[in-house]
Amino acid sequence: MSINSMIFLTAFLPVVFVLDRLCVRKTALKNILLLLASLVFYAWGEPVYIVLLLVSIAANYGIGLLLGRQRDESVAAKTVLAAGILVNLGILGYYKYFDFFLRIVNRLTGSEHEMRNIPLPIGISFFTFGAISYLMDLYRGHYEAEKNLLNMALYLSFFPKISVGPIARYRDFGPQLVNRQETVEKTAEGIRRFAYGLGKKVLVANIVGASVDKIYAQDITNVTGVMVWCAAILYAIQIYYDFSGFTDMAIGLGKMFGFDICENFNYPYLSGSIQEFWRRWHISLSSWFKDYLYIPLGGNRKGKVRTYLNLAIVFFATGLWHGATTAFIAWGALHGFFIIVERIGFKKILDKIGFLRYVYTGLVVLFGWVIFRVANLQPALQYIRRMLTPWQYTQSTYALRELIGNRCIVMAVVGVLGMGLLQVGIKRFCPTAEKLKGGVLELVYCMFLIAASMLLLVNGTYSPAIYLNF
Template identity: 50%
Template sequence: MVFSSMTFLWIFLPIVFVLSLIVRNIKAINIILLVFSLLFYAWGEPAYLLILLASVFMNWGLGLMMERYEEHKKEVLVLSLIGNIGIIGYFKYCNFLLGTIDSILPITLPRYDISLPIGISFFTFQAMSYIIDLYRGQYKAQKSLINLALYISFFPQLIAGPIVKYKDIEEQILDRNVCLEKRATGFRRFIYGLGKKVIISNVLAQVVDTIYAMDLAQISGAMAWLAAICYMLEIYYDFSGYSDMAIGLGRMFGFEFLENFNYPYISASIKEFWRRWHISLSSWFRDYLYIPLGGNRKGIHRTYLNLIIVFAVTGLWHGASWTFVIWGLYHGFFLIIERMGFGKILLKSRILGTIYSLIVVVIGWVFFRADSIHFALAFIKRMVLFFNYGESGAILGTILSVKTVIILVIGIIAAGPFQKLFEIKGLKTISAKWKNSSIEAIYLFIILLYCILLLANDTYNPFIYFRF
């Protein structure tokens, strides 16, 4: 089940929300939220629920064991890492590893029919952060199986994040304030996120899918750039929209999740981009991989090696394919270049830095979207040497409708420039008056109504991060 579905909007959410209003006891509400979270996860494929429950029981038991046997806490930590990485490794990377070995050695290994459980990367990383921070002594082990299960499986952030650290919501599980104002701001955030997903991302996704499905010989330079730009916006509005909906849903039930996006496309460097893009994942890798590897404390060459490792793993986290690994290493390369001195040059002009960042990011997304490295390189070649490829006016005319052009323009403006404009002194007052006003309420109602109409009339509703 996804948030942008009629089942969720008309049945699941109203029921669980009304129940949370009727029931006042926090422990009873937690049980209700846990039951509905498990139902939410089991909706598409009930068998996956067993994997989620296995992860919950394993980490709950190991957490208690770590606290009880203090002298063996390192061994318990290693055991938990083996268990958690083993779960995600088997289901997500088994066939990828076998295929990689096949390509290196003159042997043919068998493949296994393994379905990827939805959201496994997200709930596994949450479970790992719980155990690692427990090992570091940042809190006591959670003795209540229900409370830990709610933390790992809470439906707003279960299948696509943000990745929530236990220390950030430990107190909220036991005691949280669910006032009318918080519920209202939650609905507000949810509707904005739904609009991002349904109104903008879904429309741009159709352009991207159409061009990427074409034969390479038919794709001109202009079409390649159109698809690349549309995908850059599609993935942003898809994922940031989902994060907005998750944060909004959390507030409806009294939880405060940390922000996951901060207008990444206005970044003036790749370093800044990763401070603004998928913030919960960036901070996870910083806290649990980059710093333990030594961070930047063991010399410049070790720092570069650590960055390469972190971004190779970041790419692999997104998918079991070499295109994702190349995408991660690509970003790591530019981070190293910036550390070597190019970052200081970028500081001299934010405009040039932003242009540089956008070009790097939009080309990088081609590797992320392509099915193979060969296709990605051929696609990028058409972008770089666009003048060598034929005209595409007639084909573009069939792909780009007036509606699509309008959505594309809105997507570009709303991805950062519009928000930066309202940071100018004098316009802040207008922005403050708009927020939580009756006019905004009407605007939100129109967005919600339009989204429902679109979902009712169109079954095309992809979700990129659903498979990660």
């Protein structure tokens, strides 16, 4: 099941919401309800992997209890922590990277081991990283071990965030399991946030994405340089509205049930450097790697060379987290390379060149998205070559307008404005418009977003989240 599917919108969510409100001020009962709902939600599409989720929950609960009984930073505590991390990475590694490493073994040894083509369980990267952060922070003494198995299960399986994140930390989510408020104001805010996220995904990402798919479905010899540029720009719009839309829906759903889930985006395309981009894009992932990989490796405390090496490792891991292919590793390496270059001294130049720093950042991100979208390094480089020399590739059996329709153009314009330009403009030139938030006009607008989105979903334009595959 997906939080942008008709079965979720018309049946699952209304039923769970009403039952939750019937459990008046009984947090323990609400938690049981939400846990059962989350397990049904997860099992809906792939019931086999509900066992994997339950095993992960039980394992991390037990390891957490063992870790909580050890003295801080003792040898025993470090051993238990290491075992817990290995268990989680072992689960993730088997399902997500087994075939990837098997290909490497085949190439290095000349063997011909058969690929297993293991299906990827939904949300495995998200709930595994959530579990690791729980164990790491428990080891660091940020809180006591969770002794309630149901609470641990709800933390890892909560349906708004399990499939596409954000990666919630237990230190933020845990206290809300025993003490949270469900107010009319918070519920209304949650419904508004959900409506905006649904509109982002269905009205912008899906419509723009349809044109992106048409262009990339063509044989590369039939794609002009202009088409490749259009596809890259449209995909940048699509992936932002797709992922941030799901994040908005998750945050909105959380508020409807009394939870505050962490933010994941802060207008990343307004960034003036790649460093800034990663402070604004997929914030929960970048902060996770910072706290649980970069800093434990030494961060910037062991000299410049070690700092650059640590950054390279982090962005190698970032690319690998997104997918077990050389293309995703190259995408991570691209961002890591420019972050290192900026740390070496290029950032000082960027600070002096004004608007051009946004052009630089946009181009790096855009070329990166080509690699990300194609997900195969060799053809991705061919697309990039066409972008760099568009005058050499002008012939196609299709006209550009055949691949990019009017709806796509309209939604692309709306998308560009909604990436921060409109919001910044309103705050600067029309601050009184902020007072309209929460009023009748916003209510009507949110109702329109929900109605229009559901109409498109009924007509068969449903598509899963891009990050559902990670």
